[in-house]
Amino acid sequence: MNLAALRREPRTPLALVRRRRAEASALLSSVPARATIALHGTPLLLLDPERVSRQYRHLRRALPFVGFHYAIKALAHDAVLDVLDEAGSGFDVATGEELAMLTRRGVPASRIIHTHPIKKPAEIAEALAAGVRTFVVDNDVEIEKFRGAPRDTRLLVRLAYRSPHAKSDLSSKFGVGPFEAAHLVEQALAAGISIAGFSYHVGSQLDDPTRFAAAAADTLELMGILERRLNVQFDTLDIGGGFPASYDSESAGIEDVAAVLRPVLEPHARRLDIIAEPGRVMVADAMTLVTSVVGVAERGDGRWYYLDDGLYGSYSNVLTEDVHPLVFSERDLRGRDAANHRWATLGGPTCDSSDVIAREVLLPELQVGDLLVSPTMGAYTTVTATRFNGRPFTPVVVVGRGATTGEIAVASDARRVAIV
């Protein structure tokens, strides 16, 4: 299959499935992946860090005046942090633990922003001591926590934009409207705390470029109004994350979002430090899950296949985010049994009835031990997995250019497996 030709195909649902199938097939027949699966068994997450740096370069090309800070909550894996650190990316953290992952590896604090709107005072103190200066607030109690902080501390007020189209509408938990935002800026000024600008998150997996542009335009308008009314000057606009990934249907690409954002943002790029916190779009495509069938049953609603990973494990994105990664069988990828397909339900491995990964999946006749492959499993998968039923975390193994074929080292923490 010619991958370059497939990439030029029109963006139809079928074209996406064909592209993903070609990628999964190429991966599964590669020597490192085969060796890894043979050595390690399943379930297994195969991570290609080169795809992460490719996405970073893509974002930089599309919006060259934006400073990107990878939201490490999406996939906090060493190999991902390595390639992004090397590429000069900034990082976005939400907790002291995420910050420690970066400081341990020597990432300068000047490249780290802390964007959780609610933080323990001790966590703020630790972040300030580490040298982090950019933080997000969305209420007066949080602003008070910064009384006495170093003068170069930069607070961003988080705005809320409702995102009914997004898979995860983050405005229901955090952020304020324009009137409350104005009040918070005034309150901060009165307390001698300066506000550097504003941040927002349009909603995660938001497949609607016009919402990105509208949020940026509305925020810039609010900034202008407040600057005139309060006689202040803001210098930072944080446009958050939200860029979508293509799971089971083609979503807007980086270029589509950038095309509507550029004309809104570019006129302000000289005056403002424009930053972003993408998570999902950087890593979603970089990881592939390999599972195997552990059970087959004929039930009232048809054929069921039970897999060795599920909603409480790597497919936690299905449960928490309502995204639906494609599932291919190795038999299909190898072109076997083409005529013999039927609809099936895919159950996860835990002993409860919620753990159903997908229904109505068209699959060939499968047997215990057959492999299944899900692409687009990089974001919010291993990081949100649990150990329900005592099941271990699915190991992440680095393949592709980020790894050398050789001995596979399995650390005691199963999340940190790498080819060395």
Ligand SMILES: Cc1ncc(COP(=O)(O)O)c(C=O)c1O
């Ligand atoms: C504050 C903040 N920044 C960035 C992100 C990353 O968003 P996404 O993965 O949609 O790009 C999130 C996701 O929850 C977030 O809460």
